[in-house]
Amino acid sequence: xxxxxSKVNEFRLxxxxxxxxxxxxxxxGTVGIVFKWGAVGQVIAAIFxxxxxxSVMTSMGVYFWAGMLSTSAVILQCPECGKTTKVLGKVDRCxxxxxxxxxxxxxxxxxxxxxxxxxxxx
Ligand SMILES: [Zn+2]
Numbered sequence: 001x002x003x004x005x006s007k008v009n010e011f012r013l014x015x016x017x018x019x020x021x022x023x024x025x026x027x028x029g030t031v032g033i034v035f036k037w038g039a040v041g042q043v044i045a046a047i048f049x050x051x052x053x054x055s056v057m058t059s060m061g062v063y064f065w066a067g068m069l070s071t072s073a074v075i076l077q078c079p080e081c082g083k084t085t086k087v088l089g090k091v092d093r094c095x096x097x098x099x100x101x102x103x104x105x106x107x108x109x110x111x112x113x114x115x116x117x118x119x120x121x122x
Contacts, residue, residue, distance in 0.1 A: 021052075
């Protein structure tokens with residue numbers, strides 16, 4: 001799996017794009033009312049309003065989901081840049097320097113493994 005950004009940032013980006021898109025659709029829809037296109041304008045406005053609302057609702061869902069995921073995310077200090085970042089799932093990227101961070105013990109260098117992990121494997 002290849003990610004350009006960390007998962008938390010990815011979710012925020014999509015949430016933002018959907019919100020912006022939804023608001024834009026609703027603004028475009030009001031053009032039909034502003035220019036007094038009559039019944040046709042009202043229908044166009046209604047369609048864009050509904051599309052905009054769906055987009056905004058979806059973005060809210062994405063934000064909510066991202067929030068739920070963040071609560072289960074592991075907060076750790078990035079070994080590359082030293083900043084505190086969140087890791088979603090087993091492999092994720094640092095939110096600041098995009099370094100790939102893994103929670104899988106198989107990827108960890110031997111000296112970084114917790115002692116009980118080494119004890120169980122021996
Ligand atoms: Zn980092």
